Amino acid sequence: MRGDREERGGERSEHRGSARGEAVRALARGAPNRSGVKRVLVLTAAVLASSAFAQTDAPAIYARAERVAHLDRALATFAALGPDGARAFENEVYQAMRTRCRPSGMEPPAVACLATVAEAVCATRPDAAGCAAAADIVVTNLHAENAFVPESTRMRLVAAGADYHGAMLREMRARHALLASELTLTAPGAAASGARIDAFCAGRDREVVACEPGAKLCVPSLPWQRCVAGLVWYIVAPGGEP
Numbered sequence: 001m002r003g004d005r006e007e008r009g010g011e012r013s014e015h016r017g018s019a020r021g022e023a024v025r026a027l028a029r030g031a032p033n034r035s036g037v038k039r040v041l042v043l044t045a046a047v048l049a050s051s052a053f054a055q056t057d058a059p060a061i062y063a064r065a066e067r068v069a070h071l072d073r074a075l076a077t078f079a080a081l082g083p084d085g086a087r088a089f090e091n092e093v094y095q096a097m098r099t100r101c102r103p104s105g106m107e108p109p110a111v112a113c114l115a116t117v118a119e120a121v122c123a124t125r126p127d128a129a130g131c132a133a134a135a136d137i138v139v140t141n142l143h144a145e146n147a148f149v150p151e152s153t154r155m156r157l158v159a160a161g162a163d164y165h166g167a168m169l170r171e172m173r174a175r176h177a178l179l180a181s182e183l184t185l186t187a188p189g190a191a192a193s194g195a196r197i198d199a200f201c202a203g204r205d206r207e208v209v210a211c212e213p214g215a216k217l218c219v220p221s222l223p224w225q226r227c228v229a230g231l232v233w234y235i236v237a238p239g240g241e242p
Contacts, residue, residue: 064198071194071228073133078236081134086236093121093138094165108146114139140229141172147226148175148219176234178219183231192235201227 078086096117101109118135125131146154149171157167183192183200190196201224211218222230 064202067228068194068198070133070136071197071232073130074137074232075194075236077127077130077134078137078232080130081236083237086134089134090138090233090237093117093135094142096121097139097142108143111143114143137229137232140225141233144226144229145172147222148172148230172230173234173237175219176230178217179222179227179230180234182219192231197228197231198224201231 078089081089097109097114100117100120101113118132118139121135122128122131145168149168153171154168157164157171160167180192182204183197186200187196201222204222204227205224207221209219209221211220
């Protein structure tokens with residue numbers, strides 16, 4: 001009996017792993033829009049895996065050249081929008097997320113819903129690939145809020161009753177600034193390109209970064225996708241206010 005239960009448990013675990021891997025591949029393949037253009041949400045797909053780019057059977061989008069190209073597309077799209085346009089784009093994605101995904105309380109929205117939001121926002125944009133790369137950054141950061149900001153802080157923001165999203169952006173920015181400082185220290189004066197961001201976050205993904213309890217000037221271990229999304233957004237939306 002016990003052996004049967006263990007065997008069935010192992011089968012269920014294997015099935016969950018297989019299902020997660022297939023989910024990653026489905027998002028990685030992208031979905032054709034009405035014009036037949038495929039939009040690939042590299043970072044959103046990676047949320048479904050702890051370190052998708054490091055897996056031996058990972059989709060081709062996690063090859064270094066593809067990762068860097070995706071980040072460069074996001075940086076170029078945000079640069080074309082400018083800081084104000086980038087913030088407007090972020091707010092458009094956020095409002096669409098609130099309407100479509102209806103997150104409960106302080107829980108993050110479902111990854112599949114975020115992917116749907118990103119595709120809907122980019123459906124009529126002339127540069128589908130660039131829009132998808134930029135939306136990928138935004139939805140990954142939205143999903144990462146609970147990982148960056150402790151529950152006590154989130155509860156305080158809710159209790160304040162003001163603009164929760166604006167307050168959360170400021171909290172996230174403070175933590176992204178710490179990542180940006182780490183990135184700068186690796187090569188002072190170097191441009192923050194997709195290649196440099198990818199190399200930094202890939203290395204950090206493989207390290208164990210522990211923070212003392214209650215430490216404010218520390219960002220613990222992060223998966224690659226949250227690291228790159230945070231850094232790209234910090235770079236493209238500069239200034240004291242997010």
